[in-house]
Amino acid sequence: TRIARIRAVCESVQFSDMNAGDQRLHTCLRACESIEQVISDVGLGDRLKTAQATERAAIDGDDEGTTDECVQHVAAASVLETQAAELERADNVPAALERYAACKKELSSAIAAAPASNGDALKLEAHQTQIDDRISYLRSL
Numbered sequence: 001t002r003i004a005r006i007r008a009v010c011e012s013v014q015f016s017d018m019n020a021g022d023q024r025l026h027t028c029l030r031a032c033e034s035i036e037q038v039i040s041d042v043g044l045g046d047r048l049k050t051a052q053a054t055e056r057a058a059i060d061g062d063d064e065g066t067t068d069e070c071v072q073h074v075a076a077a078s079v080l081e082t083q084a085a086e087l088e089r090a091d092n093v094p095a096a097l098e099r100y101a102a103c104k105k106e107l108s109s110a111i112a113a114a115p116a117s118n119g120d121a122l123k124l125e126a127h128q129t130q131i132d133d134r135i136s137y138l139r140s141l
Contacts, residue, residue, distance in 0.1 A: 073110035
């Protein structure tokens with residue numbers, strides 16, 4: 001989650017001696033604590049702890065970069081899918097098909113890079129099937 005990433009970054013920051021008294025870091029950490037308490041109160045404390053561990057591992061270099069690589073491919077796929085939908089609405093089906101095909105390729109790369117420890121690959125595969133269905137539909141027009 002974003003709050004887990006913010007906390008991990010704040011905890012890894014080292015101010016210079018000149019800026020050691022800067023209160024912005026402490027203020028940010030207090031804000032994180034408030035949000036984390038709400039997350040725990042609604043029953044998602046375990047998920048938050050997992051996300052925090054993942055973010056710390058990414059900052060410490062312990063996750064071998066697979067999470068970031070997967071996220072980059074998912075982000076690229078999302079952009080391509082949005083572009084495809086816009087082209088589709090503009091009745092430019094050939095260009096939409098190209099973007100959907102590129103989206104499918106990015107999703108394949110994301111699936112390959114997805115960490116084995118969570119269910120992201122299955123969710124990405126399900127979405128890739130939806131993209132395949134959309135491509136088939138557009139080709140049938």
